[in-house]
Amino acid sequence: MALERSTMLALLLISLGLLQTALAAEYVVGDATGWTYDETLKFYNDWAASKTLKVGDSLKFNWVSVHDVVEMSQADADACNSVGNKISEWQESGAVVDLTTAGTHSYICSIGSHCNAGMKMTVTVLAADTSTPASPPPPATPGVTAAPPPPPTAASSIQLRQPLIVGALALIAACAALSF
Ligand SMILES: [Cu+2]
Numbered sequence: 001m002a003l004e005r006s007t008m009l010a011l012l013l014i015s016l017g018l019l020q021t022a023l024a025a026e027y028v029v030g031d032a033t034g035w036t037y038d039e040t041l042k043f044y045n046d047w048a049a050s051k052t053l054k055v056g057d058s059l060k061f062n063w064v065s066v067h068d069v070v071e072m073s074q075a076d077a078d079a080c081n082s083v084g085n086k087i088s089e090w091q092e093s094g095a096v097v098d099l100t101t102a103g104t105h106s107y108i109c110s111i112g113s114h115c116n117a118g119m120k121m122t123v124t125v126l127a128a129d130t131s132t133p134a135s136p137p138p139p140a141t142p143g144v145t146a147a148p149p150p151p152p153t154a155a156s157s158i159q160l161r162q163p164l165i166v167g168a169l170a171l172i173a174a175c176a177a178l179s180f
Contacts, residue, residue, distance in 0.1 A: 027053070029047065035067055053126065070082065072087060
C-alpha cells in the first residue's frame with residue numbers, strides 16, 4: 001500500500017505540474033539572446049509581440065556583463081529616460097518579473113546608454129482568463145456564398161490547455177478518492 005501511496009503522490013505532483021504549466025508560463029526574455037544590446041532597436045518589442053502574455057505569467061531576464069532591468073512608464077521607456085520614475089528595478093541576472101496586472105508594461109536597462117542601444121521593451125499583458133482576441137471575420141464578398149469563417153486561432157491554445165486541466169483535476173480527484 002505504501003508503494004501505491006507514493007505512486008499516487010507522484011501522479012499528484014505531476015498533475016499539479018501540468019496544471020501549473022497550463023495556467024502560467026515563464027518566458028525568457030529574448031530567448032537564447034537574453035537581455036543585451038541588439039543591433040535592431042525593435043528586437044525586444046518584436047520578441048514581446050511574438051508572445052501571448054497573461055496575468056500570472058512571468059518574464060525572466062538573463063544577462064552577462066553589467067545590466068539591470070527597470071520598469072518605467074511607457075513614455076519614459078520610449079524616451080530612454082532612465083532618470084524618470086522607476087516603478088520597480090531588478091539588479092541581478094536571472095531576475096523574474098511577475099506579470100500581476102493587465103495592460104502594458106515597459107522595461108529598460110538603465111545603465112549608460114544601453115536603452116538607446118536597444119535594451120527596452122514594452123509588453124502587453126492580457127487578463128488571466130482572456131485568450132488572444134479573435135480576429136474579425138473576413139468581409140463577405142457580394143454575390144458569393146460566404147464560406148464559414150475559420151475558427152479563431154486562439155481556439156488551438158484553449159483546446160490544448162483544457163484537456164491538461166481536466167486531466168490534472170481528474171488525477172487529483174482519483175488521488176483524493178484512493179487515499180480514503
Ligand atoms: Cu544594460
